[in-house]
Amino acid sequence: MTITDWLTRAKAALAASGCPDPEIDARWMAEDTLGMTRTDLKFEADRAIGDAQLKRLEAMLERRCAGEPVQYILGSADFMGLKFEVGPDVLIPRQDTETLVEAALIALQSAGPDSAPSAYSSVLDLCAGSGCIGLSLATLVPHARVTLADASRDALEIAKRNMHALGVKADLRHGDLFAAVGRERFDLIVSNPPYIPRGELAQLQKEVQYEPRLALDGGPDGLDFYRRIAEGAGSHLNPGGALYLEVGAGQAPDILELVKAHLPCVEAGTIKDLNGIERVVFAKI
Numbered sequence: 081m082t083i084t085d086w087l088t089r090a091k092a093a094l095a096a097s098g099c100p101d102p103e104i105d106a107r108w109m110a111e112d113t114l115g116m117t118r119t120d121l122k123f124e125a126d127r128a129i130g131d132a133q134l135k136r137l138e139a140m141l142e143r144r145c146a147g148e149p150v151q152y153i154l155g156s157a158d159f160m161g162l163k164f165e166v167g168p169d170v171l172i173p174r175q176d177t178e179t180l181v182e183a184a185l186i187a188l189q190s191a192g193p194d195s196a197p198s199a200y201s202s203v204l205d206l207c208a209g210s211g212c213i214g215l216s217l218a219t220l221v222p223h224a225r226v227t228l229a230d231a232s233r234d235a236l237e238i239a240k241r242n243m244h245a246l247g248v249k250a251d252l253r254h255g256d257l258f259a260a261v262g263r264e265r266f267d268l269i270v271s272n273p274p275y276i277p278r279g280e281l282a283q284l285q286k287e288v289q290y291e292p293r294l295a296l297d298g299g300p301d302g303l304d305f306y307r308r309i310a311e312g313a314g315s316h317l318n319p320g321g322a323l324y325l326e327v328g329a330g331q332a333p334d335i336l337e338l339v340k341a342h343l344p345c346v347e348a349g350t351i352k353d354l355n356g357i358e359r360v361v362f363a364k365i
């Protein structure tokens with residue numbers, strides 16, 4: 081079977097299984113298994129696939145057709161142009177979350193080390209999961225001192241491997257939200273906490289059912305974590321510090337109110353994602 085034959089076959093099987101992106105998923109599996117780039121696949125479209133590689137591709141295809149996310153099958157996901165190891169213990173990084181990282185990036189860079197006294201350098205990533213938010217900041221902002229906190233030890237193991245793979249340093253802390261960092265204070269707190277209302281979890285697409293419930297379940301109205309973060313942020317931010325939260329579609333007005341009610345904000349607002357959805361709520365104190 082040639083590369084083109086397999087890609088055609090895989091796309092048809094994926095489409096029939098209800099996969100939303102058959103073309104992309106088939107290509108990613110082929111690139112990974114054959115060790116080729118997207119361009120290689122095109123130039124060597126007529127090359128025959130070896131038996132061992134074909135067997136691996138077929139096994140991947142079967143898992144993907146059953147609904148398992150392609151990132152868990154490949155063991156990695158792209159985020160902010162970086163590669164992150166992922167597995168069933170962590171949420172798969174979403175493009176939506178790049179909006180949060182970009183906002184934090186601007187904050188960190190505009191208050192750089194030379195613009196003291198307002199310089200931001202310490203960052204806390206709460207509910208860090210794979211570490212995609214905090215580790216992207218650590219990679220892109222050399223002066224950032226990043227702490228990653230998560231309630232799941234299994235997630236922190238993955239975050240630790242991602243930290244080593246990216247060649248950056250971060251403090252890894254285990255614990256339930258702010259309990260992970262005691263009385264420490266930070267210049268920036270960033271978080272993409274679980275925010276799906278509990279009653280909606282069962283209706284999410286089948287791919288999401290493979291992701292850890294702990295990373296998705298935001299309590300009865302989806303806002304449990306935001307309440308606790310808003311309550312605790314004031315005693316964990318340095319003077320002049322800022323909070324950046326990713327929020328679910330439609331949640332921004334409620335979360336902005338929550339944050340304003342608990343923090344002495346000098347500025348607070350929302351930032352839209354590429355789809356025009358209010359995706360980030362921020363507050364500066």
Ligand code: GLN
Nearest residue numbers: 173208209272273274295
């Ligand atoms: N911070 C991680 C992410 O954005 C995990 C978020 C979570 O588990 N809710 O992907």
